[in-house]
Amino acid sequence: MNKPFAITLNVGSSLANKTGSWRSFRPAYVNRLPPCNNACPAGEDTQGWLFHAESGDYEAAWRHLTEANPMPAVMGRVCYHPCEGACNRGQLDSAVGINSVERFLGDEAIKQGWKFAAPAAETGKRILVVGAGPSGLSAAYQLRRMGHQVVIFEAGPLAGGMMRFGIPKYRLPREVLDAEVQRILDMGVEMRLNTKVEDLLKTMKEEKFDAAFLAVGAHIAKRTAIPAAESAKILDAVSVLRSMEGEDKPMLGRRVVVYGGGNTAIDVARTAKRLGAEEAIIVYRRTRDKMPAHDFEVEEALQEGVMMRWLSTIKQVGEGAIQVEKMELDENGKPVPTGEFDTLEADSVILALGQDVDLGLLNGVPDLSFEDGVVKVGENMMTGYPGIFAGGDMVPSDRTVTVGVGHGKLAARHINAWLAGTTYVKPPKKELATFEKLNTWYYTDADKTVRPMLDIIRRQSTFDEVQGGLNEDNALFEARRCLSCGNCFECDNCYGVCPDNAVIKLGPGKKFEFNYDYCKGCGVCVEECPCGAIKMEAEAS
Amino acid sequence: MGHQDVKFYQTGTFTVGNRLLPPEQRSVQSEIERTNSLNSGHRACQGCGEALGARYAIDAAMRATGNQLIAVNATGCLEVFSTPYPETSWQIPWIHSLFGNAAAVATGVAAAAKIRAQKAGKPLAETRVIAQGGDGGTTDIGFGCLSGMFERNDDVLYICYDNQAYMNTGVQRSSATPPAARTATTMPVGEHPGNEWGQGKNVPLIAMAHGIPYVATASVSDLRDLEYKVTKAMNMRGARYIHIFVPCPLGWGSASCDTIKLARLAKETGLFPVFEAEYGEVTNVSKIRQKQPVEAYLRLQRRFAHLFGKTPQLELIARFQAMADQNIRKFGLLGEDKATVGFPGSEHK
Numbered sequence: 001m002n003k004p005f006a007i008t009l010n011v012g013s014s015l016a017n018k019t020g021s022w023r024s025f026r027p028a029y030v031n032r033l034p035p036c037n038n039a040c041p042a043g044e045d046t047q048g049w050l051f052h053a054e055s056g057d058y059e060a061a062w063r064h065l066t067e068a069n070p071m072p073a074v075m076g077r078v079c080y081h082p083c084e085g086a087c088n089r090g091q092l093d094s095a096v097g098i099n100s101v102e103r104f105l106g107d108e109a110i111k112q113g114w115k116f117a118a119p120a121a122e123t124g125k126r127i128l129v130v131g132a133g134p135s136g137l138s139a140a141y142q143l144r145r146m147g148h149q150v151v152i153f154e155a156g157p158l159a160g161g162m163m164r165f166g167i168p169k170y171r172l173p174r175e176v177l178d179a180e181v182q183r184i185l186d187m188g189v190e191m192r193l194n195t196k197v198e199d200l201l202k203t204m205k206e207e208k209f210d211a212a213f214l215a216v217g218a219h220i221a222k223r224t225a226i227p228a229a230e231s232a233k234i235l236d237a238v239s240v241l242r243s244m245e246g247e248d249k250p251m252l253g254r255r256v257v258v259y260g261g262g263n264t265a266i267d268v269a270r271t272a273k274r275l276g277a278e279e280a281i282i283v284y285r286r287t288r289d290k291m292p293a294h295d296f297e298v299e300e301a302l303q304e305g306v307m308m309r310w311l312s313t314i315k316q317v318g319e320g321a322i323q324v325e326k327m328e329l330d331e332n333g334k335p336v337p338t339g340e341f342d343t344l345e346a347d348s349v350i351l352a353l354g355q356d357v358d359l360g361l362l363n364g365v366p367d368l369s370f371e372d373g374v375v376k377v378g379e380n381m382m383t384g385y386p387g388i389f390a391g392g393d394m395v396p397s398d399r400t401v402t403v404g405v406g407h408g409k410l411a412a413r414h415i416n417a418w419l420a421g422t423t424y425v426k427p428p429k430k431e432l433a434t435f436e437k438l439n440t441w442y443y444t445d446a447d448k449t450v451r452p453m454l455d456i457i458r459r460q461s462t463f464d465e466v467q468g469g470l471n472e473d474n475a476l477f478e479a480r481r482c483l484s485c486g487n488c489f490e491c492d493n494c495y496g497v498c499p500d501n502a503v504i505k506l507g508p509g510k511k512f513e514f515n516y517d518y519c520k521g522c523g524v525c526v527e528e529c530p531c532g533a534i535k536m537e538a539e540a541s
Numbered sequence: 542m543g544h545q546d547v548k549f550y551q552t553g554t555f556t557v558g559n560r561l562l563p564p565e566q567r568s569v570q571s572e573i574e575r576t577n578s579l580n581s582g583h584r585a586c587q588g589c590g591e592a593l594g595a596r597y598a599i600d601a602a603m604r605a606t607g608n609q610l611i612a613v614n615a616t617g618c619l620e621v622f623s624t625p626y627p628e629t630s631w632q633i634p635w636i637h638s639l640f641g642n643a644a645a646v647a648t649g650v651a652a653a654a655k656i657r658a659q660k661a662g663k664p665l666a667e668t669r670v671i672a673q674g675g676d677g678g679t680t681d682i683g684f685g686c687l688s689g690m691f692e693r694n695d696d697v698l699y700i701c702y703d704n705q706a707y708m709n710t711g712v713q714r715s716s717a718t719p720p721a722a723r724t725a726t727t728m729p730v731g732e733h734p735g736n737e738w739g740q741g742k743n744v745p746l747i748a749m750a751h752g753i754p755y756v757a758t759a760s761v762s763d764l765r766d767l768e769y770k771v772t773k774a775m776n777m778r779g780a781r782y783i784h785i786f787v788p789c790p791l792g793w794g795s796a797s798c799d800t801i802k803l804a805r806l807a808k809e810t811g812l813f814p815v816f817e818a819e820y821g822e823v824t825n826v827s828k829i830r831q832k833q834p835v836e837a838y839l840r841l842q843r844r845f846a847h848l849f850g851k852t853p854q855l856e857l858i859a860r861f862q863a864m865a866d867q868n869i870r871k872f873g874l875l876g877e878d879k880a881t882v883g884f885p886g887s888e889h890k
Contacts, residue, residue, distance in 0.1 A: 014581065015580060022587065444555065496570040508560060
């Protein structure tokens with residue numbers, strides 16, 4: 001070869017020098033569990049669907065979301081969003097408004113008429129679902145997706161369970177509920193309304209069901225013995241809320257007293273206000289911070305003029321008035337009577353003291369066990385009787401719509417496996433993407449977008465929905481506040497910050513891979529990854 | 542931020558790239574097609590800030606000039622780790638002569654490019670020239686040639702990668718080494734451990750005093766700002782100078798993974814002001830986003846370990862803080878403050 005003056009060797013590239021051999025630790029891409037996903041009782045892949053929403057692909061986001069939960073428009077209104085409580089962004093400025101984005105996606109799906117895909121193949125198995133509440137609907141949806149034939153028996157006149165007969169309209173408009181229920185039925189799920197299962201085993205045998213999922217809820221109001229005048233008007237919250245769905249609205253009078261401190265007490269007091277009560281007073285034996293109701297609901301009720309009487313119990317109900325006794329908390333935080341009494345004017349008293357389960361349909365089913373009036377189920381959601389599964393409010397759990405949906409999904413997976421003679425094994429939990437694993441320098445400050453609230457006057461007199469939704473602009477903004485904890489969002493940081501060009505960018509949607517021939521294992525990519533999706537591992541020596 | 546051209550976008554606004562940004566707003570470093578001017582296989586240490594800074598800068602210059610670029614390198618780490626004869630990591634036309642003459646060689650290359658353009662009947666040189674070196678080759682050994690290049694306003698962008706000592710030869714102090722720092726020649730012994738508390742030599746300010754068209758400081762911790770400045774410099778003619786802060790894990794005794802973090806802390810403490818100046822006047826500063834005490838920066842480096850021994854040198858740490866605070870005042874690094882540094886020369890505008 002002809003070389004220039006004074007050159008004796010051919011020019012070579014440094015690519016011949018495999019600097020990867022210097023390495024004692026190697027970076028590796030990981031997917032960690034985002035805290036929102038970890039906290040979701042329905043098992044939603046929140047970070048996963050937000051990822052699609054961030055790019056404005058709302059249909060993909062909705063499809064991803066509905067793999068876990070078929071009712072995002074409902075959920076975006078009634079869920080108590082534990083995801084937001086766990087959100088890492090809460091430690092930066094304020095948690096991502098996951099619930100409001102979920103509602104936006106749910107509403108968008110209804111607006112656009114998006115449908116669920118029919119199952120790819122039929123299995124020929126028939127499954128009975130008892131109860132068309134959140135848990136039953138969720139199980140029916142999941143089982144249908146797996147190709148099973150599903151029949152829902154619902155004792156009531158309409159589907160929805162507590163979503164219809166417990167949660168007031170101002171929190172969940174019925175057309176939203178109807179649309180999301182109908183979409184599940186459109187997959188080919190059969191529903192029989194006004195059909196109460198009296199004898200479960202008989203029904204299963206007659207109609208040749210291979211398995212059953214029970215989700216009858218807890219509809220029976222708990223009572224308490226209060227001395228009352230004959231003419232005193234005492235109602236229970238469950239019946240009042242249920243009768244709101246019928247033709248004849250309940251007559252509560254001008255002064256309504258609600259007894260209890262849970263979300264149902266709040267719901268019924270706010271409903272009484274809207275029905276025209278001048279005064280709606282909640283009587284609760286402990287203090288506000290001890291109340292089981294969620295604080296934002298208490299706050300909204302107070303804004304609407306609902307009054308609270310803490311540390312009080314009802315001793316006696318007379319005509320037009322009640323007697324309450326003041327309580328005080330002892331050193332253990334338990335309320336004890338003080339012997340001081342007060343009189344409150346009241347046209348009616350509504351008891352909101354919790355609910356029991358109607359377990360009548362289980363008469364004659366052997367090998368079941370019960371605890372505190374609910375059915376015990378195993379890890380696999382199966383009762384003591386093979387093939388009969390149960391979930392929602394009738395098993396030991398927190399009684400929320402989201403928990404019910406989660407039970408339905410989990411039970412469906414176990415039923416599916418049980419029918420196939422196998423066992424469903426939950427995939428192992430990934431390592432949690434905690435705040436310390438993030439490099440938050442790369443995220444700019446952006447406060448949460450607050451949803452509009454209905455004018456206070458209309459909240460006191462109408463059943464219009466209290467909380468508005470986000471529009472596309474601010475839903476997108478909100479989705480983009482997601483930090484993508486523990487999962488690569490293709491920010492190119494690792495590709496950019498590598499001093500050795502040892503990160504290969506594979507192109508949109510394909511993410512990155514390491515070129516271990518040249519990676520020296522410095523760890524800069526791990527340190528500068530905003531979302532904690534890379535970790536260092538020791539090289540095998 | 543001085544040059545955050547990206548529209549408000551929450552998730553990872555400050556990251557290198559972003560799948561949701563329109564292509565024209567993406568950084569050079571986020572492109573699959575970036576030049577990778579300094580290729581893999583170079584022999585820089587793990588986590589080398591200089592290797593990173595050089596690729597950032599030269600890739601940006603390649604895009605800005607449509608790949609019509611020649612780089613002249615001073616002796617130093619960057620030259621030694623990239624080009625052990627006959628092998629090189631450079632994927633661009635590149636020349637190395639001596640330790641101290643990079644600016645002069647670049648002047649010659651620029652003159653040649655100008656003659657070629659004139660012979661072809663074009664008014665301006667089409668091939669652009671960058672000279673680059675470390676702080677030793679720039680602030681000490683090559684300083685005479687550099688000042689001459691400035692004074693003649695030669696059409697060269699000189700980039701100094703400042704890692705604050707002679708790292709290549711075993712960490713000896715340079716005129717860019719900070720006070721109290723341990724180096725091989727300023728051991729932490731005696732009454733005044735580490736480097737002297739002198740005035741140092743602030744070459745960006747000296748460059749400004751030459752009244753040249755463009756002077757800027759930049760950091761490997763702020764890629765977008767760095768790319769903006771290199772691109773801007775390559776769209777100008779005459780003598781230009783960019784001083785890039787590049788942490789050195791070996792010489793500073795820091796963890797290799799902390800390179801960018803240290804650069805970020807240097808800026809956020811105020812110890813390394815990031816600004817740009819035209820014709821001797823500061824025109825823009827990068828504001829501090831999350832102010833940090835100097836201790837956060839110093840503690841990560843073993844070269845300052847003697848400040849944090851059994852009896853912490855509170856007085857010395859306070860002197861560092863005073864330096865940072867002075868920079869914050871002088872350059873207006875916080876809030877709405879304006880810079881108060883400037884030199885005569887704006888009449889050239």
